[in-house]
Amino acid sequence: MQFEKIDLQEHSEKMFNFRKDTFKVSFGDASNFDKEAYLRWVEEKQKDFPEGFVLVKEDGRYIGQIELSIREYDGRTIGYVHLFYLVPDLRGKGKGEHLHNYAKQFFRNHKVHEYHLRVSPSNTSAIKFYYKNGMVEIGPEVDGKVIRMKGYL
Template sequence: MKLIFRTIDTDKDKDTIINFRKDSFVVSFGTDAGLGDEHAYLQRMEERVRKFPDGQVIIEKDQEPIGQMELQIREYEGTEIGYVNLFYLIPEYRSKGLGKELVRYAENFFRQFNVSEYHLRVSPDNQRAISLYTNSGMVKIREENEKYPVWRMSKSLY
């Protein structure tokens, strides 16, 4: 299955990325209540697209958007790391092995910035995602709780 990863155009893709983000919250936390302001999200996305255009991508199959990734470089405990804000596939493309392609894309993106590891946070209830991440070599490093309890997972790239 040939997937295309293209940089998000916040004007053109606005409805798509908002809907994908809402669904990802529902899948992770059972509600989109903690989502926050859509306008603020779009502004953050515009800023991230400027800084990391290859990290803010719509995933397409046959010119249809089927997913989204948000990747960036940020500081964690004094070290620059890769960070996955969002891995997302629409329901009909989940559990079909495509997650591995998203992980491969993300790891190649992070290697361009020479970071030694990357992190993401996942709901402890999202067993399908945890299984993908664990099978990809990620390990749970701690539990965190901002709006919802999450696991912070990490993988060394070297």
């Protein structure tokens, strides 16, 4: 498995399709997903965290994507997972562990010991994966549309 820094010129369509799929899985609909706004956001975040925005490749095929950064939360610096994504045919087959390990190493490299993410309450397989990897639920956010979870290194 290789982790390849995102090149917006080359990868924008692949990234958009992966991100759009996450909206479908999490919220049942991706019709309001704004491609241009998303690509501008990635471009801005990538300036500070180029190694945090990667595509995952295996056997010559792009199979996933990770988006990571460092931010302030509740008066402390934490790692933040904006996106863990695997193509549907590889979910539930142990590949997520590689993405999670990449993220933990990224956070260690940035000297943070806590990381957070948000997940849709309906994405039960993702929640199960996060619990399995030692994360705990903090509580609902965005009027209950997502659950914030945290993990420690």
